[in-house]
Amino acid sequence: MEKHILTKLQNLRDEDLVSFHVPGHKMGKIYDKLGYKNILEEIYTLDTTEIDGTDNLHNAKEIIKDSQDRTAKIFNSNKTIYLVNGTTCGVQAAIMATCNPKSKIIVNRDCHQSVINACILGDLKPVYIQTKVCQNTNIIKGVAVEDVIEIIDNNLDSKALILTYPTYYGSTYDLKTICEYAHSKNMIVIIDEAHGAHLELSDKLPKSAIIEGADIIIQSTHKTLPAFTQASMLHIKGNRVDEKRILSMLRFLESSSPSYLLLNSLELAVDIYEKHGKNLMEDLLNIIDEFKSKFINRENILIHNEMDKTKIFISLKDLGITGYDLDEILRRDYKIQVELSNYYGVLLICTIGNDKEDFNRLEKALEDLLSKINKKDILEDTNYPKNLPTKVLNPRDAFYSDKKTVKIEDSIGKISGEYIIPYPPGISLISPGEIITQEIITYIQQGIKSGMIISGIKDTSLKYIAIIDKN
Numbered sequence: 001m002e003k004h005i006l007t008k009l010q011n012l013r014d015e016d017l018v019s020f021h022v023p024g025h026k027m028g029k030i031y032d033k034l035g036y037k038n039i040l041e042e043i044y045t046l047d048t049t050e051i052d053g054t055d056n057l058h059n060a061k062e063i064i065k066d067s068q069d070r071t072a073k074i075f076n077s078n079k080t081i082y083l084v085n086g087t088t089c090g091v092q093a094a095i096m097a098t099c100n101p102k103s104k105i106i107v108n109r110d111c112h113q114s115v116i117n118a119c120i121l122g123d124l125k126p127v128y129i130q131t132k133v134c135q136n137t138n139i140i141k142g143v144a145v146e147d148v149i150e151i152i153d154n155n156l157d158s159k160a161l162i163l164t165y166p167t168y169y170g171s172t173y174d175l176k177t178i179c180e181y182a183h184s185k186n187m188i189v190i191i192d193e194a195h196g197a198h199l200e201l202s203d204k205l206p207k208s209a210i211i212e213g214a215d216i217i218i219q220s221t222h223k224t225l226p227a228f229t230q231a232s233m234l235h236i237k238g239n240r241v242d243e244k245r246i247l248s249m250l251r252f253l254e255s256s257s258p259s260y261l262l263l264n265s266l267e268l269a270v271d272i273y274e275k276h277g278k279n280l281m282e283d284l285l286n287i288i289d290e291f292k293s294k295f296i297n298r299e300n301i302l303i304h305n306e307m308d309k310t311k312i313f314i315s316l317k318d319l320g321i322t323g324y325d326l327d328e329i330l331r332r333d334y335k336i337q338v339e340l341s342n343y344y345g346v347l348l349i350c351t352i353g354n355d356k357e358d359f360n361r362l363e364k365a366l367e368d369l370l371s372k373i374n375k376k377d378i379l380e381d382t383n384y385p386k387n388l389p390t391k392v393l394n395p396r397d398a399f400y401s402d403k404k405t406v407k408i409e410d411s412i413g414k415i416s417g418e419y420i421i422p423y424p425p426g427i428s429l430i431s432p433g434e435i436i437t438q439e440i441i442t443y444i445q446q447g448i449k450s451g452m453i454i455s456g457i458k459d460t461s462l463k464y465i466a467i468i469d470k471n
Contacts, residue, residue, distance in 0.1 A: 017331075018358045020312075021339040024198075024269075025226035026353030033355075034276055036268060048260050057082060057258040058251050064263065071270045075200070077210055077217070077235035079243055081250070082266050084258040087194045090218035090234040092118040093249035094190045095162060097242065098216075099124050104158040106151055109388055110140050110427050111164055112192060113419065113456065119395040120432075126395065127155050129163075133384040137304065138342045139313060140427070141171040148178050152185055162190040165209050168340070168425040169347060170195070170311030172206040179213030188240055189213070194220040197233070198310065198351065201273070201281035206307045215240045221269050224310070224351050225277075228265035272352075280352035285309055288350060291359045301370060302345070314366070315345030317379045324451025334365035340425060343382050343450055382446045389416075389434040393468065398433030403466040405459075408445075411436045417466035419456025420444055428456065436465070 019026045031040050048054055055062040064082065072080040083090045091114045099105050101123040107115055110131040119126050129151050132141040143163060152161065161182045166172045179189045191209035193199075197219035199208040209217045217235040221227040236243055288309055295303045302315040316326055327341035338346040348362075392415050393401065403417035413435060420430045420440070429440050444454065444462055454460045 015335055018334075018336045018361050020348035020350060020354070020358070020362070021337050022220075022223040022349055023227070023229050024222065024224050024349075024351035024353050025228075026351065026358075029355070030226045030272065030353035031268075034272060036272075039268070043261055043264060046260060046264060049257060054260065057084070057263065058247070058254075058256070067263075067267050067270075071233065071266075072235070074270060074274050075208075075210060075233075075235060077237050078239075079236040081234040081236075081246070082263055083218075083232040083234055083250075083254065084230060084262040085254045086222075086230045087192065087218045087220045087232040088112075088114040088117075089250065089253045090232055091115060091162070091190070091192050092121065093246050093253050094216040094218060094234065095119070095124070095160070096122040096253075097245035097249045098188045098190065099159040104155055106148075106155060106158050106161040106187070108143050108163050110142075110167065111162065112194070112425075113421055113428050115162060115192070116395050116419075116428060116431050120399045121396075123396045124394070126391075127151060127158060128388055128391070130388055133386075135381070135383060137302075137313060137315060137344045138382075138384045139169045139171070139304075139306065140167045140425075141169075141306070142167050142173045145174050145177055149181055152182060152187065156185055158187060160188040160190055162192065164192045164194075166193070166196050166199075166206060166306070166308050166311075168195060168311075168427075169313060170306035170308030172307045175209055175212040175214070176207075183213070183240070188215045190216045191218070193217050194232075195223055195311075195349075196308070197221050198224040198277075198281065199308070201277045201352070202285060204285055204309065205281075210235055210237055213237075216246070221266055224349065225269045226265075226272055226351070226353055227269035228262055230259075231262040231266045231269070233266065277352060284350060284352055284354060287354075287356050287359050288312065291363060294363055295366070298370075300373075301366065310350045312348040312350060313345050314348065316369075316373070317344050319370075319373050320377050320379055321373065322379060322450045328451075329369065330365060334361070334368075336362055336365055341451070342422075343447060343452070344379070382443065382450075385429060385437070385439045385443050387437065387439060389430055389437060389440065391434050393433035395431060395433055398431075398468060401432075401468045404469050405464050405466050408441060408462055408465050411465050411467055412438050412441065414467040415470065417468045418458065420454060420462075420465075421456035422447065422452055423455040433468070436467070 050056045055064040095118040107126045109128040191214040300318045304313040323341035323345040330336040339349040
């Protein structure tokens with residue numbers, strides 16, 4: 001029997017990689033450390049379906065309901081729903097449960113692609129909020145409160161507001177004020193908190209959206225806590241949300257045969273969170289502070305945190321090293337895998353699954369790398385697009401419109417028929433129905449030359465793109 005996937009994964013495991021990427025259990029290391037190994041060694045025997053005694057995720061009344069109720073208390077929500085199709089299905093169910101077809105929804109423009117896909121599925125009209133981007137690092141910093149309030153005031157007929165909090169890079173903002181203002185205008189607040197399931201483990205971290213007043217919060221438990229990939233949670237807080245509509249939408253969007261292995265992993269993650277989470281997070285934050293102190297005021301290297309200290313951005317741009325190159329060097333020469341890279345640097349996602357040895361290896365790798373690199377020219381700047389693309393068609397209308405393929409240089413000023421999405425993090429720079437601008441194409445072309453990976457478009461070399469011909 002040929003085992004292509006299994007063999008490759010076993011080889012990767014045996015490389016002894018240091019994981020600064022998701023999932024949060026860090027290749028299972030946290031399970032071994034905390035004594036969960038025996039449970040996981042038999043987990044393949046627990047793969048089952050809905051039979052007498054196993055309950056049903058889509059109509060939970062027994063063991064799944066009890067587990068979800070326990071989790072709701074631990075996470076301080078009124079209702080928790082386990083998800084086995086990732087945060088994507090939770091985001092889409094929340095949007096489509098709160099917004100009727102043809103209605104408006106206010107969206108941060110740096111949203112995950114799943115939000116725009118929900119607008120296609122639900123035939124919704126997104127109204128975008130500009131996001132802030134650090135021009136020195138291309139770190140996405142989230143929305144400004146005043147911008148959100150202005151958009152709300154100009155779109156009082158919107159049914160809901162959905163925001164990403166924290167951003168992929170760990171940036172947060174005054175979400176409490178936004179929630180209070182949106183509620184005063186009778187809008188439901190949905191938060192894509194894919195990268196914030198861990199926030200309540202320490203007072204040194206930003207507050208979770210559950211605490212800050214959001215109505216629906218969707219978390220990727222697999223990203224920053226030790227659940228299996230694709231295992232997430234949807235939390236409902238307060239009394240503004242129709243829980244039955246969310247459950248109905250999940251029946252449309254989520255598998256009718258939910259994985260009990262993923263459900264088990266959620267329960268394990270919650271158990272670790274409750275029993276060990278705060279102590280492990282305190283240890284992690286101390287280790288991160290110690291690591292950062294080794295490079296304070298060091299020439300030619302930038303080690304940066306946003307508000308969430310577990311996200312670390314490392315840049316060697318003053319040595320002429322792009323983030324794409326640094327990503328490759330760390331993996332090839334030092335067996336360190338980062339989460340993502342942009343032009344200026346790399347992002348590390350640190351979780352309670354990491355330990356001091358991981359950071360020791362990272363420190364030694366950076367010290368060795370700095371000693372070997374001769375001073376180069378500073379990287380030329382590449383500016384993240386500052387202007388929102390103009391939306392001519394709503395996503396659903398654009399998706400179903402007739403399209404034709406043209407050379408990329410002939411697409412400027414035309415209506416895009418495709419997404420252009422640097423991945424990760426999965427944030428669309430151009431979406432179907434928006435006008436293609438020179439600014440966006442220049443940024444993407446520079447990125448591809450440097451090593452950027454593009455998804456959402458058929459021709460990933462970006463020589464051709466599908467446009468909508470309104471004629």
